[in-house]
Amino acid sequence: MADRKRLQELFTAHAGQVIGFLRRRLGPGVDAQDISQDVFLRLLRIEDLSAIRDPQGFLITVANNLRRERMYLDGIARRRVRVSLEQAIESEPELEVELTAEASLDMQKQLTRLKSAVRGLSERDRTLLVMRYRDDLSYREIARRLGWASKSAAEKALANAVMRCREQFDHARKP
């Protein structure tokens, strides 16, 4: 009971951060290839886009919602033979675990590919990626540490590094 209360407190204290973090992440099992058509359709349905304050967060939320919806529908389809709808809803947490295990196997494969992609990059690109994505430095901070004149130089250099990384990643993905 005390644990639960503590958890509640922790959550309240850090909710903003946690939600912010989740908003920046795509859930496991989002297949960009598969989901982009649906995301596109949802996006077009929004009447007033100017109300969106955080476009990227919004995009991720839409993608995550679609993924959850699909997982749920997939699970129902798979179990329809044996289980009633109510039971399916009840067993959803378990279902999610099962599907996440599948996703994590895929994740392992992707990580291996990404590792070899990163290995294929230049020392410079790799270092830039470390600074930005591992050490979470801002463009301004990266520019400062490397003695570059402007933060936009860092942004540009990073765009090139990410793009080259993506190409290596795609290359490794092909059979």
Add this chain to the structure above:
Amino acid sequence: MSANNTDDALRRATLRHATQWQMRNASDDLTAQEKAEFLAWLKSSPTNIKEYLTNLQMTQMLPRVLQDVQPDYQAAQTGHDEASNLVSLGLAATSRPRPRVLFRFALAAMVLLAAIGLSAYWHRGFSDIIVPHGDQRTVRLNDGSVVHVNSQSRIRIRFTRKERLIELTSGQGLFSVAKDPERPFRVLAGNVDIVAVGTQFDVYRKPGSTEVTVVEGRVSVASSGAAGSSQAPALLGAGERIKFSQSESTSRSEAVDVREATAWTRREISFRDRPLGEVADEYARYLDVPIRIEDESLRNTPVTGMFDAYEPEPFIAFLRNFEGVQVERTPDAIYVRSRKR
């Protein structure tokens, strides 16, 4: 420019935009104007969304992959961006096996399926293949050539010992010709006569014109005019298209995006800066209900995109998205109009 290069250049351009937007979004000085531009960019094509999401997924995994990497600040500081020109010019850093292999594989699979149904035809001297509206068919001929026949098309196969003759009575076909120097492969599309040895080309008979697009190799194309006068045959290479129109006596060849020309075989409609009216007519070949654009200026509006040929919803949503455009669906047609002010 070959199909692969064009395709690559397009994909890289999208990827470049996606990456630039991702970098911009991570910046603390993103303006309201940029936010609106980013959303507009997302709304212009599902492909943009796909590239953006894939990028996000990748960078999201990066911290785990980079855990044990020793950064080399010296290299980052002094090393120059060796391939920044690569990014802007769209030159491939790595050559990779292209989807053509996959495409071939898919084609082979379809051929197998079609072969079961069509084997009865092979034993005859000639045979007709009629593909109804909304359908597509792939046929393997007994010389090893493959014909992919589009919706609302009709071909007649007449093979002799001297030549392999196919008549395209209506519609569109993609011909992948098996090499046989002894027996030229000939396609007759009305008064247009195409001869190939071993190559791949697309013939599209439209109501007022016929287009021949070469995907691979070379073909020779000749057309006999209305008066029976024959022009000298034109030699066409990969990535070239020639158009014979009934209203013009001369024909000219132009460079085309081969991937766009053969998109139909992948059940896609792909268009770059094409008049909306033309795109809608193209859709009509696949859909049960036609898309009618009643406004002339709307018909001439250039559009760019790539969509599923058999699934109109994303395309309709795409149309709705245009400023001042109204879409109305009735059981008989999808009407696209300019909204009255």
